[in-house]
Amino acid sequence: MIQPVLDARGISVHYGGVTALDEVDIAVGPGQVVGLIGPNGAGKTTFIDALTGFVRHEGTVRLDGVDLKRKRPHARVQAGLGRTWQAVDLFDDLSVAENIAVAAHRPTLVSTLRELLGATLPQSAAVASSLEALDIAHLAEARPRELAEGQRKLVGIARSLAAAPKVLCLDEPAAGLDTDESAVLGQQLRRLADDGQSMLLIDHDISFVFGTCDHVVVLEFGKVIAAGLPGDVKNDPRVIAAYLGTAAASISGERS
Numbered sequence: 001m002i003q004p005v006l007d008a009r010g011i012s013v014h015y016g017g018v019t020a021l022d023e024v025d026i027a028v029g030p031g032q033v034v035g036l037i038g039p040n041g042a043g044k045t046t047f048i049d050a051l052t053g054f055v056r057h058e059g060t061v062r063l064d065g066v067d068l069k070r071k072r073p074h075a076r077v078q079a080g081l082g083r084t085w086q087a088v089d090l091f092d093d094l095s096v097a098e099n100i101a102v103a104a105h106r107p108t109l110v111s112t113l114r115e116l117l118g119a120t121l122p123q124s125a126a127v128a129s130s131l132e133a134l135d136i137a138h139l140a141e142a143r144p145r146e147l148a149e150g151q152r153k154l155v156g157i158a159r160s161l162a163a164a165p166k167v168l169c170l171d172e173p174a175a176g177l178d179t180d181e182s183a184v185l186g187q188q189l190r191r192l193a194d195d196g197q198s199m200l201l202i203d204h205d206i207s208f209v210f211g212t213c214d215h216v217v218v219l220e221f222g223k224v225i226a227a228g229l230p231g232d233v234k235n236d237p238r239v240i241a242a243y244l245g246t247a248a249a250s251i252s253g254e255r256s
């Protein structure tokens with residue numbers, strides 16, 4: 001691979017006596033979507049928590065070659081690590097655009113001075129471009145309660161995109177979506193990636209993951225048990241035994 005945007009090496013996390021992650025290596029290249037799958041409790045969310053600085057970890061996290069060691073979560077966001085959360089939490093009394101503007105706002109001394117002097121429009125360009133990137137510009141003035149679940153998920157992703165992350169980590173974005181909504185989400189993510197956005201994608205919807213990702217990593221009990229092209233991983237006997245079971249036979253639409 002050319003120089004990865006995200007290069008996480010030897011990531012281990014311990015919760016008390018429990019090893020939740022054991023020496024996990026994952027790299028994400030420019031415009032690549034890397035899938036992270038595995039059974040419940042395998043350590044997938046913990047991996048995002050480690051990358052983003054929410055739990056203590058061993059190992060190194062590099063973003064565009066910069067070591068994020070000892071950086072706190074807000075500093076990791078500023079360095080370019082974006083994430084979404086499993087539960088999409090939108091403010092119901094704000095419009096979609098306002099929900100995104102709130103998240104995109106990262107005050108600095110310079111931006112605060114500019115706003116005091118009336119020299120900037122608050123974040124409107126970032127909001128507009130993240131809505132457009134996900135093809136939901138027409139929802140800008142809608143209230144969250146008027147949206148379908150799939151649209152709410154897209155707004156949650158737009159909110160993270162507005163901060164222009166170098167890598168966007170998505171934790172189960174297809175949870176709660178029906179098959180059609182997952183397919184639309186997959187297409188939007190693929191389009192973003194093809195425009196250069198790097199992503200780490202966790203989900204239990206195997207067809208969605210295999211259909212969207214360039215590379216898939218499988219975790220079991222905190223260890224990587226397989227990694228590679230979707231087509232190869234899907235047929236790996238250890239993966240079938242650990243996770244996919246008979247569902248493997250019904251996977252369709254994957255990239256290979």
Ligand SMILES: Nc1ncnc2c1ncn2[C@@H]1O[C@H](COP(=O)(O)OP(=O)(O)OP(=O)(O)O)[C@@H](O)[C@H]1O
Nearest residue numbers: 015016018020038039040041042043044045046047
């Ligand atoms: N804050 C915590 N304190 C103690 N143990 C934790 C904590 N968070 C997670 N764990 C444990 O770490 C392991 C990995 O959990 P994690 O949530 O990362 O799994 P996951 O792969 O995201 O699962 P799921 O698919 O259910 O979301 C599990 O054994 C879990 O019980």
Ligand SMILES: [Mg+2]
Nearest residue numbers: 044045046171
């Ligand atoms: Mg999880």
